[in-house]
Amino acid sequence: MVNTMTLTWEATREFAVMAEYSTYGSVVVLQVNNPPVNSFSYHVRQGLVDGLEKAQRDPAIRSIVIMGKGRTFPAGADVREFGTASAGMMPDLLSVLAAVDTSPKPVVSAIHGTALGGGFELALASHYRLAVPSARVGLPEVHLGILPGAGGTQRLPRVVGVKTAIQMITTGQHIKAQQALSLGLVDKIVQGDLLKEAVSFARSIEGRPVEDRRISQKTVPDAEKVGEVVDAARKTIIRRARGAIAPMTCVQAIQASVLPFDVGMQRERELMAFLMTSWQAPAQQYAFFSEREVRRWSHPRDKRVNFKTAKPRVIKSVGVVGAGTMGVGITISLLQAGLKVVLLEVNKKQLDRGITTIQKTLSQKSASQRMSLLTTTMDYSALSDVDMVIEAVFESMRLKKEVFKKLDSITKPQAILASNTSGLDIDKIAAVTKRPDKVVGTHFFAPANIMRLLENILGKHTSAETIATAMQLGTTIGKVGVLVGNCPGFVGNRMLGPYVTEAVFLLEEGADPQDVDKAIEEFGFAMGPFRMGDLSGLDIGWRGRIEKGLTTEQGPPPATPPLYRRGNRYCPLADMLCMQGRLGQKTGAGWYRYEPGSRAALPDPVVQQMIREYRQEHGFKKRTISSQEIVERCLYPLINEGFHILDEGIAARSMDIDVTYLFGYGWPRHTGGPMYYAEKVVGLEKILRSLESYQAQYPDHHYLQPSPLLRDMVAKGTSLAALGTDSKL
Numbered sequence: 215m216v217n218t219m220t221l222t223w224e225a226t227r228e229f230a231v232m233a234e235y236s237t238y239g240s241v242v243v244l245q246v247n248n249p250p251v252n253s254f255s256y257h258v259r260q261g262l263v264d265g266l267e268k269a270q271r272d273p274a275i276r277s278i279v280i281m282g283k284g285r286t287f288p289a290g291a292d293v294r295e296f297g298t299a300s301a302g303m304m305p306d307l308l309s310v311l312a313a314v315d316t317s318p319k320p321v322v323s324a325i326h327g328t329a330l331g332g333g334f335e336l337a338l339a340s341h342y343r344l345a346v347p348s349a350r351v352g353l354p355e356v357h358l359g360i361l362p363g364a365g366g367t368q369r370l371p372r373v374v375g376v377k378t379a380i381q382m383i384t385t386g387q388h389i390k391a392q393q394a395l396s397l398g399l400v401d402k403i404v405q406g407d408l409l410k411e412a413v414s415f416a417r418s419i420e421g422r423p424v425e426d427r428r429i430s431q432k433t434v435p436d437a438e439k440v441g442e443v444v445d446a447a448r449k450t451i452i453r454r455a456r457g458a459i460a461p462m463t464c465v466q467a468i469q470a471s472v473l474p475f476d477v478g479m480q481r482e483r484e485l486m487a488f489l490m491t492s493w494q495a496p497a498q499q500y501a502f503f504s505e506r507e508v509r510r511w512s513h514p515r516d517k518r519v520n521f522k523t524a525k526p527r528v529i530k531s532v533g534v535v536g537a538g539t540m541g542v543g544i545t546i547s548l549l550q551a552g553l554k555v556v557l558l559e560v561n562k563k564q565l566d567r568g569i570t571t572i573q574k575t576l577s578q579k580s581a582s583q584r585m586s587l588l589t590t591t592m593d594y595s596a597l598s599d600v601d602m603v604i605e606a607v608f609e610s611m612r613l614k615k616e617v618f619k620k621l622d623s624i625t626k627p628q629a630i631l632a633s634n635t636s637g638l639d640i641d642k643i644a645a646v647t648k649r650p651d652k653v654v655g656t657h658f659f660a661p662a663n664i665m666r667l668l669e670n671i672l673g674k675h676t677s678a679e680t681i682a683t684a685m686q687l688g689t690t691i692g693k694v695g696v697l698v699g700n701c702p703g704f705v706g707n708r709m710l711g712p713y714v715t716e717a718v719f720l721l722e723e724g725a726d727p728q729d730v731d732k733a734i735e736e737f738g739f740a741m742g743p744f745r746m747g748d749l750s751g752l753d754i755g756w757r758g759r760i761e762k763g764l765t766t767e768q769g770p771p772p773a774t775p776p777l778y779r780r781g782n783r784y785c786p787l788a789d790m791l792c793m794q795g796r797l798g799q800k801t802g803a804g805w806y807r808y809e810p811g812s813r814a815a816l817p818d819p820v821v822q823q824m825i826r827e828y829r830q831e832h833g834f835k836k837r838t839i840s841s842q843e844i845v846e847r848c849l850y851p852l853i854n855e856g857f858h859i860l861d862e863g864i865a866a867r868s869m870d871i872d873v874t875y876l877f878g879y880g881w882p883r884h885t886g887g888p889m890y891y892a893e894k895v896v897g898l899e900k901i902l903r904s905l906e907s908y909q910a911q912y913p914d915h916h917y918l919q920p921s922p923l924l925r926d927m928v929a930k931g932t933s934l935a936a937l938g939t940d941s942k943l
């Protein structure tokens with residue numbers, strides 16, 4: 215028989231353990247203890263309510279302190295609980311915060327670490343807020359596709375005004391303690407031991423009335439300007455949101471803060487329910503967890519090699535070869551993380567330019583300290599003692615082989631040699647060295663000091679230790695590292711191939727570059743394929759196609775039929791631009807034209823004329839192409855390539871592909887990434903049927919041929935998540 219006494223006792227103990235209750239004379243300290251980030255899971259909420267009630271009942275208690283144990287004040291609701299039964303179990307966060315707000319005994323929130331989301335909302339419901347100097351606060355819910363749903367949209371504007379609240383909530387920014395103090399969000403910054411300081415502060419305010427400390431009872435300072443402020447912010451927010459619905463929904467909730475508190479809270483609840491049930495919130499939460507989950511990497515084809523079994527080498531100094539755009543960006547990332555760097559460039563002018571850029575980019579405050587970590591050289595022997603080298607020279611196999619041969623002979627035998635190639639064969643590069651086990655691909659994205667993705671590529675002989683080291687380096691320098699296998703273009707650029715190819719085919723059929731870009735940007739990308747091409751430089755792809763023998767600098771090689779290469783349809787429009795010296799922004803013209811000193815892409819009649827003549831010459835009849843068709847024709851082949859990649863074991867999980875696209879290619883976060891979007895938003899069956907239907911119309915567009923894995927999954931009803939843990943890979 216079940217002993218109910220024991221059960222009750224154990225349950226109570228669990229609540230107590232998650233919100234520890236200790237007394238210091240007349241002060242109660244409730245310490246949330248739910249590692250790692252003290253999120254408000256059900257037991258924490260219950261523990262806090264129990265603690266608050268107990269403190270109210272005890273006449274000896276005159277004030278209450280709430281703080282977090284371990285590394286942080288609560289960082290918000292437990293996102294893993296969303297959509298589960300315990301998320302709905304009472305007390306909910308709103309009742310916890312109501313108990314704090316209406317407590318007749320003053321409640322002090324004592325903040326260290328990060329008070330985020332529900333955590334900061336708890337602090338705002340308290341009567342006083344203290345923070346240590348290193349603390350940060352914020353309401354980042356918008357990044358999870360929701361809004362601050364525990365009064366944050368109502369209390370924050372009552373302190374900082376609607377304008378600042380909109381800014382903070384729609385960007386989800388974390389602000390530092392000092393700024394929070396100047397905005398009135400924190401009452402005092404305390405040095406020293408937070409517990410001691412908080413207890414002594416709580417004693418000092420005992421007996422003071424709490425009523426005038428309740429933010430819920432205040433009015434919004436810039437209430438009369440709310441319409442004006444919202445109108446001014448709307449355009450920027452919509453543009454920045456790129457199709458995400460949470461930011462403008464946050465604004466709607468903030469607008470309601472000028473109404474009586476209870477009415478505003480009701481509005482916040484309704485809007486929160488709307489977002490919580492949208493398809494975007496789960497997609498963004500998936501993106502949040504995937505960003506963290508990719509750290510738990512495994513070898514795409516050998517699951518026994520993984521983050522648990524492989525130990526990284528300690529890297530203290532890194533050599534970077536090449537002071538071009540990529541080499542300089544990589545150097546800045548390494549310096550910012552406090553690593554010693556030896557930057558090698560054989561061209562003196564290029565090296566000087568690189569040093570100037572590095573100096574300018576490093577933030578004023580830390581520039582001299584960071585610069586002291588940098589050695590620059592034109593001599594390979596300066597690399598003899600580094601722990602790792604990242605080669606970032608021009609994308610040519612011949613050149614890379616030359617560099618790796620030199621590196622192999624000069625660096626110490628245990629040094630790791632990494633190539634920042636964007637798609638060349640790592641095995642061929644490794645083959646020129648005597649240490650293929652220490653050769654790895656580390657594909658950075660431009661600008662390398664800003665873009666978060668680090669696509670790490672393992673070769674046939676790359677050791678587990680080398681992989682672990684490359685992944686660890688990513689974490690050290692604040693990147694999101696994704697481990698992938700070796701194939702032309704790896705994951706990111708390989709999937710981009712079908713996307714760009716199909717985009718160019720759309721030009722043959724009647725679209726202009728701006729039509730394609732507009733449709734893709736409306737889908738949520740920061741830039742469509744043609745603007746993106748102009749930004750990165752059209753010569754990169756052109757050189758690649760020349761290297762593959764698909765075209766030549768002088769023009770297309772003789773081919774029969776003319777628009778085919780090796781049996782596949784081929785559109786030479788991009789090559790034609792390059793042959794005219796139109797290489798993109800850097801030459802002032804590409805798919806678009808650019809005014810001197812401007813990055814604004816202007817439709818160019820010259821390009822339109824070129825496309826018109828091309829259509830006439832090859833007998834294409836111009837037709838109107840809908841945005842929907844543009845999006846499907848460009849994105850579905852990209853997704854389809856993702857299935858090939860999974861099938862071949864180039865990526866271990868669909869999540870690795872999604873993170874690659876979210877952090878390296880500007881794929882809109884609110885759709886979760888290409889593979890998530892395919893499965894959860896569109897549906898795999900629909901993707902398959904669309905590919906089949908387009909393929910029937912364009913049988914010679916080989917990228918439209920559905921992947922066998924996609925077919926198989928649709929037939930069997932398999933999910934991508936199941937595939938990730940499948941031993942097939």
Ligand code: 3H9
Nearest residue numbers: 251253289290291292293294330331332354362363364506
């Ligand atoms: C909310 O509050 C809604 C309310 O307004 C209304 C409710 C009614 N839940 O990032 P890290 C995990 S929404 C569950 O690697 P760091 C994370 O997955 C919430 N788990 O550490 C990871 O797990 P693992 C609003 C969470 O030091 C581990 O903790 N709050 C949560 O680099 C460590 O995380 C936010 O959006 C969570 N809320 O950064 C804050 N947070 O080790 C989101 C983290 O298994 N969190 N985890 O991979 C963050 O921004 C960062 O995690 C933080 C720490 C800055 C706190």
